Amino acid sequence: MSGTAESIPENHWRNRGLCAGHPERECWFPEEYSGAAAARAIAICQACPVRVECLEFAIKTRQSEGVWGGTTPYKRRRIVQERRQASRAN
Numbered sequence: 351m352s353g354t355a356e357s358i359p360e361n362h363w364r365n366r367g368l369c370a371g372h373p374e375r376e377c378w379f380p381e382e383y384s385g386a387a388a389a390r391a392i393a394i395c396q397a398c399p400v401r402v403e404c405l406e407f408a409i410k411t412r413q414s415e416g417v418w419g420g421t422t423p424y425k426r427r428r429i430v431q432e433r434r435q436a437s438r439a440n
């Protein structure tokens with residue numbers, strides 16, 4: 351999910367996200383992540399040119415709310431768990 355454009359450089363990935371200035375921005379912070387709004391945000395994220403940067407930022411900064419990089423908070427927690435397990439196995 352993109353933040354406010356005023357405080358970050360114009361070419362920053364946040365300003366290149368498909369959610370930046372999107373008329374349905376509330377979809378990225380839905381009341382429930384199993385509903386249509388979240389599904390719409392996730393679908394848009396799949397075509398976003400900065401999806402990977404967005405997802406890694408959300409994981410690194412432990413974003414506990416919102417759709418970031420096409421993932422819900424639950425999905426991000428799963429990714430973190432899987433990465434931890436993978437690093438232990440190596």
Ligand code: SF4
Pocket residue numbers: 351352363364366367368369370378394395396398399400401402404405417418419420
């Ligand atoms: S991946 Fe999704 S949340 Fe992230 S910048 Fe793109 S549209 Fe926004």
